[in-house]
Amino acid sequence: MSEALGSWFKGFLEQVRIRKRQYLLGALEIVLSALTGFLVAALILYFIGYDPWYIFEIMLTYGFSDLGYLGTRAAPLIMTGLAFSIPLLAGVFNIGGESQLYMGALLGLYVAYVTHNVWLGLIAGFIAGALWGGLIAALRVYRGINEVITAIMLNWTAYYTIIYIILVYLPNPKQSHLSVQIPVSEMISYGETFALAVVGALIAYFILYYTDIGYKIRVSGANPRSAVYAGFSPKTAIMASMLLGGGLAGYGGTLIIAGVTGSIDTTMSTLYGLGFTGIGVGLLGRNHPIGIIFSGLFFAGLIIGGQWVELLTGAPPYVTDTITGIIVIALSMPYAYRLLVNYMGRLGKK
Amino acid sequence: MNALSRTGWAIIIIVIVLIAIGGGYWWYASSQQGGKGATTTTKKPVKVAVLFDVGGRGDLSFNDMAYLGAQRAAKDLGVEVKYLTPKSTSDMIPLLKQLASSKQYKILVLIGFLWTDALNKTADQFPDQKFALIDSTTGVTRPNEVDILFREQEVGALIGVIASGMAYELNGSTIGAVAGMSIPPLWKFHIGYLFGAKYFEMKTNKTVNFLWQYTGTFGDPQKGYQTATQLLQQGAKVLYGLAGLTHIGMFDAVIDWNEKGYGKALAIGEDASQEWYNPKYIPVSGAKRVDVAVYTAIKMAVQGPWKGGIHTLGLKEGGVGIWDLDGVRYFAQIAYNESKTKLTPDQIVNIVKQQREKYIKPYVWNIVHELEQKIKSGQIVFKTPLTEDEYNSIIQQLQQGNLNAALAKGHV
Amino acid sequence: MASNEYAVEMRGIVKVYPDGVVALKGVDFLVKRGEIHGLLGENGAGKTTLMRILYGEIKPTRGEIRVFGRRVSFRGPWDAIRQGIGMVYQHFTLVPAFTVKENLYLSLLSVNPKARLGDAVSKADKIAEETGLRIPYDEIVEELPIGVQQRVEIIKALLRDAKILILDEPTSVLTPIEVRDLFKALRKLRDMGITIIFITHKLKEVKEITDRVTVLRKGKLVGTVETGKVDVKTLARMMVQREVVFKIEKKPAKPGEVVLEAKDIHVIDEEGVERVKGISFQLRKGEILGVAGVQGNGQRELAEALAGIRRVSKGRIILGGKDITGYNAYQRYMKGLAYVPDSRGTGLVPDMNLVENTALTNLYRILGWARRIKWDRAVEITSRVIRELEVVAPSLYAPIKHLSGGNQQKIMVGREIVREPDVFIVAEPTQGLDVAATEFIRKTLLRLRDNGKAILLISTDLDEVLQLSDRLAVIYEGQFLAMGRPEEFTIEKLGLIMGGVRE
Numbered sequence A: 001m002s003e004a005l006g007s008w009f010k011g012f013l014e015q016v017r018i019r020k021r022q023y024l025l026g027a028l029e030i031v032l033s034a035l036t037g038f039l040v041a042a043l044i045l046y047f048i049g050y051d052p053w054y055i056f057e058i059m060l061t062y063g064f065s066d067l068g069y070l071g072t073r074a075a076p077l078i079m080t081g082l083a084f085s086i087p088l089l090a091g092v093f094n095i096g097g098e099s100q101l102y103m104g105a106l107l108g109l110y111v112a113y114v115t116h117n118v119w120l121g122l123i124a125g126f127i128a129g130a131l132w133g134g135l136i137a138a139l140r141v142y143r144g145i146n147e148v149i150t151a152i153m154l155n156w157t158a159y160y161t162i163i164y165i166i167l168v169y170l171p172n173p174k175q176s177h178l179s180v181q182i183p184v185s186e187m188i189s190y191g192e193t194f195a196l197a198v199v200g201a202l203i204a205y206f207i208l209y210y211t212d213i214g215y216k217i218r219v220s221g222a223n224p225r226s227a228v229y230a231g232f233s234p235k236t237a238i239m240a241s242m243l244l245g246g247g248l249a250g251y252g253g254t255l256i257i258a259g260v261t262g263s264i265d266t267t268m269s270t271l272y273g274l275g276f277t278g279i280g281v282g283l284l285g286r287n288h289p290i291g292i293i294f295s296g297l298f299f300a301g302l303i304i305g306g307q308w309v310e311l312l313t314g315a316p317p318y319v320t321d322t323i324t325g326i327i328v329i330a331l332s333m334p335y336a337y338r339l340l341v342n343y344m345g346r347l348g349k350k
Numbered sequence B: 001m002n003a004l005s006r007t008g009w010a011i012i013i014i015v016i017v018l019i020a021i022g023g024g025y026w027w028y029a030s031s032q033q034g035g036k037g038a039t040t041t042t043k044k045p046v047k048v049a050v051l052f053d054v055g056g057r058g059d060l061s062f063n064d065m066a067y068l069g070a071q072r073a074a075k076d077l078g079v080e081v082k083y084l085t086p087k088s089t090s091d092m093i094p095l096l097k098q099l100a101s102s103k104q105y106k107i108l109v110l111i112g113f114l115w116t117d118a119l120n121k122t123a124d125q126f127p128d129q130k131f132a133l134i135d136s137t138t139g140v141t142r143p144n145e146v147d148i149l150f151r152e153q154e155v156g157a158l159i160g161v162i163a164s165g166m167a168y169e170l171n172g173s174t175i176g177a178v179a180g181m182s183i184p185p186l187w188k189f190h191i192g193y194l195f196g197a198k199y200f201e202m203k204t205n206k207t208v209n210f211l212w213q214y215t216g217t218f219g220d221p222q223k224g225y226q227t228a229t230q231l232l233q234q235g236a237k238v239l240y241g242l243a244g245l246t247h248i249g250m251f252d253a254v255i256d257w258n259e260k261g262y263g264k265a266l267a268i269g270e271d272a273s274q275e276w277y278n279p280k281y282i283p284v285s286g287a288k289r290v291d292v293a294v295y296t297a298i299k300m301a302v303q304g305p306w307k308g309g310i311h312t313l314g315l316k317e318g319g320v321g322i323w324d325l326d327g328v329r330y331f332a333q334i335a336y337n338e339s340k341t342k343l344t345p346d347q348i349v350n351i352v353k354q355q356r357e358k359y360i361k362p363y364v365w366n367i368v369h370e371l372e373q374k375i376k377s378g379q380i381v382f383k384t385p386l387t388e389d390e391y392n393s394i395i396q397q398l399q400q401g402n403l404n405a406a407l408a409k410g411h412v
Numbered sequence C: 001m002a003s004n005e006y007a008v009e010m011r012g013i014v015k016v017y018p019d020g021v022v023a024l025k026g027v028d029f030l031v032k033r034g035e036i037h038g039l040l041g042e043n044g045a046g047k048t049t050l051m052r053i054l055y056g057e058i059k060p061t062r063g064e065i066r067v068f069g070r071r072v073s074f075r076g077p078w079d080a081i082r083q084g085i086g087m088v089y090q091h092f093t094l095v096p097a098f099t100v101k102e103n104l105y106l107s108l109l110s111v112n113p114k115a116r117l118g119d120a121v122s123k124a125d126k127i128a129e130e131t132g133l134r135i136p137y138d139e140i141v142e143e144l145p146i147g148v149q150q151r152v153e154i155i156k157a158l159l160r161d162a163k164i165l166i167l168d169e170p171t172s173v174l175t176p177i178e179v180r181d182l183f184k185a186l187r188k189l190r191d192m193g194i195t196i197i198f199i200t201h202k203l204k205e206v207k208e209i210t211d212r213v214t215v216l217r218k219g220k221l222v223g224t225v226e227t228g229k230v231d232v233k234t235l236a237r238m239m240v241q242r243e244v245v246f247k248i249e250k251k252p253a254k255p256g257e258v259v260l261e262a263k264d265i266h267v268i269d270e271e272g273v274e275r276v277k278g279i280s281f282q283l284r285k286g287e288i289l290g291v292a293g294v295q296g297n298g299q300r301e302l303a304e305a306l307a308g309i310r311r312v313s314k315g316r317i318i319l320g321g322k323d324i325t326g327y328n329a330y331q332r333y334m335k336g337l338a339y340v341p342d343s344r345g346t347g348l349v350p351d352m353n354l355v356e357n358t359a360l361t362n363l364y365r366i367l368g369w370a371r372r373i374k375w376d377r378a379v380e381i382t383s384r385v386i387r388e389l390e391v392v393a394p395s396l397y398a399p400i401k402h403l404s405g406g407n408q409q410k411i412m413v414g415r416e417i418v419r420e421p422d423v424f425i426v427a428e429p430t431q432g433l434d435v436a437a438t439e440f441i442r443k444t445l446l447r448l449r450d451n452g453k454a455i456l457l458i459s460t461d462l463d464e465v466l467q468l469s470d471r472l473a474v475i476y477e478g479q480f481l482a483m484g485r486p487e488e489f490t491i492e493k494l495g496l497i498m499g500g501v502r503e
Helices: A002-018 A020-047 A052-063 A067-089 A097-115 A118-143 A147-168 A190-210 A212-222 A224-229 A234-261 A274-284 A289-313 A317-349 B002-039 B062-077 B089-102 B113-125 B152-169 B184-204 B221-233 B246-259 B290-303 B325-337 B345-359 B362-376 B388-399 C047-054 C077-082 C100-111 C117-131 C146-159 C176-191 C203-209 C232-240 C299-307 C329-334 C354-365 C375-388 C405-417 C435-450 C462-468 C491-498
Strands: B047-051 B080-084 B107-111 B130-134 B145-150 B174-179 B209-214 B238-242 B266-269 B284-288 B309-313 B320-322 B407-409 C006-016 C022-032 C036-040 C062-067 C085-088 C164-168 C195-200 C212-217 C220-226 C258-268 C274-284 C288-292 C314-319 C337-340 C423-427 C454-458 C471-476 C479-484
Touching: A020 A052, A020 A317, A020 B002, A052 A289, A052 A317, A067 A097, A067 A118, A067 A190, A067 A212, A067 A234, A067 A274, A067 A289, A067 B089, A097 A118, A097 A147, A097 A234, A097 A274, A118 A147, A118 A234, A190 A212, A190 A234, A190 A289, A212 A224, A212 A234, A212 C354, A224 A234, A234 A274, A234 B089, A274 A289, A274 A317, A289 A317, A289 B080, A289 B089, B047 B062, B047 B089, B047 B290, B062 B080, B062 B107, B062 B290, B089 B107, B089 B113, B107 B113, B107 B290, B113 B130, B130 B290, B145 B290, B152 B174, B152 B184, B152 B238, B152 B266, B152 B284, B152 B320, B152 B345, B152 B362, B174 B184, B174 B221, B174 B246, B184 B209, B184 B238, B184 B362, B184 B388, B209 B221, B221 B238, B221 B246, B238 B246, B246 B266, B290 B309, B325 B345, C006 C047, C006 C195, C022 C036, C022 C047, C022 C062, C022 C195, C022 C212, C036 C047, C036 C176, C036 C203, C036 C232, C047 C164, C047 C195, C077 C085, C077 C100, C085 C146, C100 C117, C100 C146, C117 C146, C117 C176, C146 C164, C146 C176, C176 C195, C176 C203, C195 C203, C203 C232, C212 C232, C220 C232, C232 C491, C258 C299, C258 C454, C274 C299, C274 C314, C274 C454, C274 C479, C288 C435, C288 C462, C299 C337, C299 C423, C299 C454, C329 C337, C329 C354, C337 C405, C354 C375, C354 C405, C375 C405, C405 C435, C423 C435, C435 C454, C435 C462, C454 C462, C471 C491
Parallel strands: B047 B080, B047 B107, B107 B130, B130 B145, B145 B309, B174 B209, B174 B238, B238 B266, B266 B284, C022 C220, C036 C195, C036 C212, C085 C164, C164 C195, C288 C454, C288 C471, C337 C423, C423 C454
Antiparallel strands: B284 B320, C006 C022, C006 C062, C212 C220, C258 C274, C258 C314, C471 C479
């Protein structure tokens, strides 16, 4: 055992040594992008009359000071980030993380409510998200329907279905704008919520880099022709990546219900937008599960910090939204650009 | 190799430039901060925080009214008001905890029902922090929490009279409402609106047909449009919008009904003044004064007397009512500034004035004022149903003409 | 000046690609006005490069181009189009989802922004009238047969007032009847005064349609002749004549039992074209069966069908006495078949490292419990490949794209060798490699043969197949036109068969 660990560690060091230049360049790219983003944001803030330095200070200090809050806010983002990135590794654009999260949250809530067991709820959430994602994949694989279109339509389908189900079948007798609630005693703590998200990301990492199917997913995405050559079925890779990605999104949906709100409200404000933000999280995390943990935390910090900017400076929320947007775009742009070039190149060859 | 070192150089130069800019800014910022520090030490006003609904300002309704009330409080009471818009309901609990434990704010004013659960889960942990919840209640009485509710029946009743009068001016006798979800505030509107219609019948001996339709949503204009069109087809002449965004669709349906020549109809808004949306066909709006509620809550915390529990605002307190032309102008101005209407506030106010004169006859105003007087003086007090069964039974009795079934005190 | 006589004059054209490959070594190419001029050569002779230069797609390193006597220097195809040059590629450049009309309009717009949809139709009608190239205007392009799409491409070029029309292997996608129609139309175009450059490797067609023909070989001009004055044998010799560069020591083969057998296999590609039309052969242990032919005659489809990447529409494949027709590639690799594809773009994942790339076809050998990948095992295998094939790489974990072409090829071949399969299907194993790497790979193949492996070598490099093969088959349009011992083929005969002339 210790020997295996030792050899793994040696391999790791070897990796670092060999890829030193690659890693350095990567780090440099991130630093440069961040500087550019902050610089552009600062200029904009300056011209609309705010003190950029003070606003960055608020975002970074308040955003990252309450670790419990940061962790729970990051948990669903990490999961939707993975929901975007894992299918992307297989060459599929999953922008349906949003609805996969919804479905997971709904079924997770229901199971946890009925069984009084959050763990069963988390499993149910995973399954619901996986099935919802699998539906998109199945339509793509067996009917040739573009996954982006399906995902957009299913996002709204899920949105309205959930509101309907909450209103009609799971209304909260005490508070009419809420669904039924998971008993407070059954809910998990902030720390547990984050830890469970990290566990999810680590499992995703293991599957992608240490199993047969993960390898097939990565090959299919990196070079579909190689995958066909090696006799891997691209259909299987797409299905598997969407099942896993969707499942993680659903699991993330349950995490936020089980860890924070305990219920879903009829305006959907608890869940809305988490899936879309996940796209940024995935890109910023460079499609790597470990990277996504950190980018999820970073995103969460910016979101939390952004709320404080309004409180402390009076700047309306859209100012901070703009700033967050610029920073995130700057950070993910070089990578997104490379991905796009790759993707377009592949389209062109076909 | 050559190309590589060239990129290397480029990167190094960019880094140096960026660092130079950043450093320059740092220097600039720190020199600025010295000056700033000197001015802020003079006086420390009481701070309060207003926490908006998810979505925040710009809704021309709840959040904008809350802002209005808080600004008035800042002016009249000399408090410093801070604002915060949460990104989602999952941010509410941590934000409340952080704000409460900072001990910076005399009171935290929470706008809208989305805060209910978060408040319920945090209020007990911070006994020294005062909270106010606007337009919702946790159902728990705490010494550090006030829940400010509105007596929607009172505005509903006045609108019921006005709507009935307007229907007769349009050669009809049917009034209707497009409602959101079947929740307690809507029950109260329903009771009031129906009461008003029956009161009109009693005073004038003209019959009024009454239609009420729940859409099940506060956020779906399309649903509102469909529901409103159905009601118009059933002969409704006046529709009362009680469904938030959903009844924007109702407005559109009424506008189309007129402009496509199917018939004549009018719409009535609620909460904020909504006349600006189309003053020709929306001559009047019911008021639910979130601004008054916010002001009241801040005043209670700053000047006292403070008493935890539920407080209700009605006609007497100015918490509900009919928007007067000043109110219409105020919201018309906001809408105009945000380019949501092309009409200037003056134009809007003029059209509203004309339309009111045309469709709300003096005899109707007389009934309205008489009823208003009875309510304000406390001569009559409406019941507040606690369960859905109670609500249904009140509605049933009202429909049979038993007006007193809606009253907890007094009779007509 | 002779400028009146020639439509195209290209003199002393040299093209060196950025990676150092010299594609053209000073070629003169002269096309007279109003003739059909053939451009003949093997793969890699530089035909396409020369034409892409004429069309402005790439710039020559050196050399002078004149069009109708005027010296030109194109910045891009749009310049060439303005000078009256049109090109019809093998792969069409139509918008598949648009109708014919819309496609024509689109191309007209690129030269005349004020054009209207009606202009395109009326102009195309006139051209169709004159040339007999009839096309339906309201059909969606992707629903049309290939032959009709090609007609649309030609009309598209003529719409832009092309005076010089370049056709790149136009007959490779057509049925014989469509070819006949095309030739009829080309003759009409010539009679209208349009100059046509016809790129091909099919000798029959050269004889049938062209007035003069220029032959290129390995980036050099062999000569320009009047077609009527030479016979196909001469043309074949001009095309394939060569001096052997080096000779490899080769022991006589000791063929053993049959391990791979193909029985009348047919393959239809994605576009519905039948690419392999009934090929049968037997492959024995300890022999190399070479398949020679000009690129695009069904070699890739044949190889992929054997490897299980493509389905056969008809026929059976038998490996070691077992029918494997229904197996997928992964299963066939497990059963002892190896395939080295013709392109490193297929065989390798550029962004993955050496270990991950080696795992590609060795996956079944490195799986542990619950289909977990044992990377330490993969590392062992990769180390063996590196050792046995003398691969030069910075590390096991370097992305494979950082390796040279030769080393990439060694990984592709080596990872198959270490699996010790019985049958190797090897396509273009030395394409783009330097002399040392080429020799290494060829020697490796011979060593494998001597060790009793069966090898199917598919190559467009005549030297390679002639040197290595124990038996040789010539593929033309999806069929083996000839099979025999390499000594039975003279270079001239080989050239004729590769050009589709059977004696």
